[in-house]
Amino acid sequence: MERVFWTKGLREVLGVDRAVVVTTDNRKETREFGACNGVTVLHGNFLQRVITGFSNIPDRISEEQLVNDLQTPCVLNTKIVWPRFYREVKTTLLSGLNFNGCNQLLTRIRFLMEEYLATNKNSMASIRLLYLVTSYLLIVFDYSSRLTTHLDMDLRKLSLAEGFRYGDAGRERSEQIVDTALQLLVETSTADVFSRTKLKNEVEKQLSEYPAEMIAEYFAKPEVLKRLFVNACEFEKIAYASQAIMPHQCSSEQKALLGLLCDFLKIDRRRII
DSSP, rough: OHHEEEEHHHHHHOSOOOOEEOOOOOHHHHHHHHHHHOOEEHHHHHHHHHHHHHHHHHOOOOHHHHHHHHHHOSOOHHHTTHHHHHHHHTTTTHOOHHHHHHHHHHHHHHHHEEEEEETOOOOOHHHHHHHHHHHHHHHHHHHHGGGGTTSOHHHHHHHHHHHHHOOOOOOHHHHHHHHHHHHHHHHHHOOOOHHHHHHHHHHHHHHHHSOOOHHHHHSSSHHHHHTHHHHHHHHOOOOOOOOOOOGGSSOHHHHHHHHHHHHHHOOOHHHOO
């Protein structure tokens, strides 16, 4: 009950919507006390089922083993430490459940693919992280796309494309930011209004060349949307596989997703899968 008090206070300080306490206690009074104070209590029987279920999964390494396997140097950037990279990416599931988070994860996926190729396909750290980050991308996108499920195919595709191209702020807000930035650039430099127009045209050109429609068209399909979380679980599963699974050994559905990401990131898919 002391933990319920403490968690309730933490929830109020952080300003989050929900709080959960996991305990070995099975008393009905503890759950009722938590419910009265807006704290969900997961009791001992539930905890034991989770421990038993995950302890008996064959051919799966633990997170501790995964982190230990990540203790290898990064070739493309020696400042990157893979365990820290992994922990930072995981925070997207807490603070980046939007299109901004999707775009951040896509950037990470590009880096991991390039690292995999730079090591002549010998970096097991990059391949395990590639599967994990892809899993996180599907989870974040699954949540981000919840407001588009009622739209027809064309409107859903347009909405998703704008999300990938302009982020969570949307097209209108992004254009306002660009206009403000360009105006400040003109006012604080020797550039004139003609330079501002030229710069804006260049920004618009860069944005139009971003292949957002490619990925939006794929994810707008109802059959794809329905399997986002399923595929996220499957990528997480192979990331933790005791025997490392190479891209060419993945299922056809996983290869299709990896190939889509390669095409979107302008990486030759034949070099990855």
